Amino acid sequence: MYDVVIIGAGPAGLSAAIACRESDLKVLVIDEFPKPGGRLLGQLHQEPNGEWWNGIKETQNLLDQAEKLHTEITCGVSAHHIEKTEHGYMIHTNIGVLDTTNLLIATGAAETAVPIPGWTLPGVMSIGAAQVMTNVHRVRVGNKGVVVGVNVLSAAIARELQIAGIELHSMALPISNPVTKNHANPRHVMDGLVRIAHLAPSAFLRFGSKFAKSAWVRNIAVNFYPKSGVKMWGMPIHIRKAIVQINGTEKVESVTMCDITSDGEIIAGSEKIIDVDFVCIAGGLYPLAELASVIGCPFQYVEELGGHIPIHNEQMETPLNGLYVAGNITGIESAKVARAQGTLAGYSIAKNIDKIQQAMKDVKSTRDSASIQFHPDIVEGRERIHRSFQTYEKAQ
Numbered sequence: 001m002y003d004v005v006i007i008g009a010g011p012a013g014l015s016a017a018i019a020c021r022e023s024d025l026k027v028l029v030i031d032e033f034p035k036p037g038g039r040l041l042g043q044l045h046q047e048p049n050g051e052w053w054n055g056i057k058e059t060q061n062l063l064d065q066a067e068k069l070h071t072e073i074t075c076g077v078s079a080h081h082i083e084k085t086e087h088g089y090m091i092h093t094n095i096g097v098l099d100t101t102n103l104l105i106a107t108g109a110a111e112t113a114v115p116i117p118g119w120t121l122p123g124v125m126s127i128g129a130a131q132v133m134t135n136v137h138r139v140r141v142g143n144k145g146v147v148v149g150v151n152v153l154s155a156a157i158a159r160e161l162q163i164a165g166i167e168l169h170s171m172a173l174p175i176s177n178p179v180t181k182n183h184a185n186p187r188h189v190m191d192g193l194v195r196i197a198h199l200a201p202s203a204f205l206r207f208g209s210k211f212a213k214s215a216w217v218r219n220i221a222v223n224f225y226p227k228s229g230v231k232m233w234g235m236p237i238h239i240r241k242a243i244v245q246i247n248g249t250e251k252v253e254s255v256t257m258c259d260i261t262s263d264g265e266i267i268a269g270s271e272k273i274i275d276v277d278f279v280c281i282a283g284g285l286y287p288l289a290e291l292a293s294v295i296g297c298p299f300q301y302v303e304e305l306g307g308h309i310p311i312h313n314e315q316m317e318t319p320l321n322g323l324y325v326a327g328n329i330t331g332i333e334s335a336k337v338a339r340a341q342g343t344l345a346g347y348s349i350a351k352n353i354d355k356i357q358q359a360m361k362d363v364k365s366t367r368d369s370a371s372i373q374f375h376p377d378i379v380e381g382r383e384r385i386h387r388s389f390q391t392y393e394k395a396q
């Protein structure tokens with residue numbers, strides 16, 4: 001019987017384990033991936049202050065701290081079912097059933113699939129798969145590719161592929177269909193571009209993005225967006241072009257790119273064939289929260305946090321006794337926020353009253369200074385979910 005089992009050895013799960021071990025709780029961290037670190041392992045980007053964020057080093061820092069505290073971490077273990085018991089939780093895994101008083105679910109996020117014609121050809125992958133192959137497994141994903149989907153994650157990973165010496169023709173939107181919706185709408189995508197422009201290497205772009213904070217400037221920017229795209233790190237980012245088809249017989253050979261109107265409609269006769277041997281599709285992220293729903297944790301849909309979120313309070317407790325959540329399962333944010341939330345969840349589980357208040361402040365300050373923001377209005381989304389927790393508690 002463990003005091004706490006943590007599902008997910010990403011930055012949230014590892015930080016929580018460290019905080020729990022400081023209070024000498026009996027902790028087990030499990031993860032289905034062969035190595036601990038979660039999505040942190042694949043991250044490599046330059047912060048606006050010029051410093052590099054190297055996920056492998058950050059993971060090692062967490063593992064060193066965990067090891068000093070004799071934390072039990074087991075990889076290659078997948079949780080597929082959870083039961084609530086009188087004393088806590090029973091977690092069903094591929095190595096058997098684990099008993100615990102407290103459970104922290106820190107399973108992170110998954111990528112939203114964006115179907116476009118030809119997407120089942122070998123050589124088409126999600127942008128996250130390209131990140132893992134390049135930065136974790138050191139596998140070259142191809143020689144020359146295109147990124148379909150313009151958002152904060154695809155921009156960050158496109159840069160990582162470039163650093164690894166992989167040529168990218170450009171980034172463009174997906175063809176508009178009932179699934180791609182906002183991802184295929186230049187006006188919506190422009191709102192997101194403004195949030196990543198501060199990472200741009202060019203001072204001109206960073207300066208320009210300040211003006212683009214008002215809606216009418218963004219509107220003009222969409223209408224007069226340059227035909228050749230706006231270059232970031234030498235790579236054109238197109239929001240008035242869409243990939244309508246991925247072509248090939250045995251594998252990816254080319255893509256068909258079209259000009260689109262500011263509402264995402266294809267402009268007839270504008271098709272161009274671009275030779276590429278791989279395609280990365282970026283449809284955004286949503287919280288991976290199925291395990292919380294299996295035990296009956298209540299959920300709320302919060303657009304600003306990226307999807308359906310297990311209801312929880314500011315201290316990462318859910319309405320179910322002994323069940324906690326931390327990291328991207330509570331909303332899509334950067335790894336630094338996930339790490340701060342993990343520490344907070346760990347102190348909450350350990351009932352370390354002295355440290356909880358400071359950990360809550362750390363989550364807020366990390367969020368305020370985050371260089372990568374996946375969704376606008378994160379703070380409002382957080383407040384909504386915390387209010388739901390209070391309403392839920394009162395109703396019980």
Ligand SMILES: Cc1cc2nc3c(=O)[nH]c(=O)nc-3n(C[C@H](O)[C@H](O)[C@H](O)COP(=O)(O)OP(=O)(O)OC[C@H]3O[C@@H](n4cnc5c(N)ncnc54)[C@H](O)[C@@H]3O)c2cc1C
Binds near residue numbers: 012013110288
């Ligand atoms: C593809 C992708 C790329 C990203 N790139 C960036 C980036 O470049 N920069 C950035 O700041 N953020 C990025 N993020 C956001 C990222 O998720 C956070 O930065 C951070 O890693 C979240 O930490 P976490 O601990 O909540 O989850 P994760 O780091 O995702 O860790 C969750 C862990 O849970 C494990 N797990 C899930 N389900 C189970 C199960 N049923 N049983 C056992 N183990 C399970 C997974 O294997 C994983 O190791 C990315 C997210 C994704 C999905």
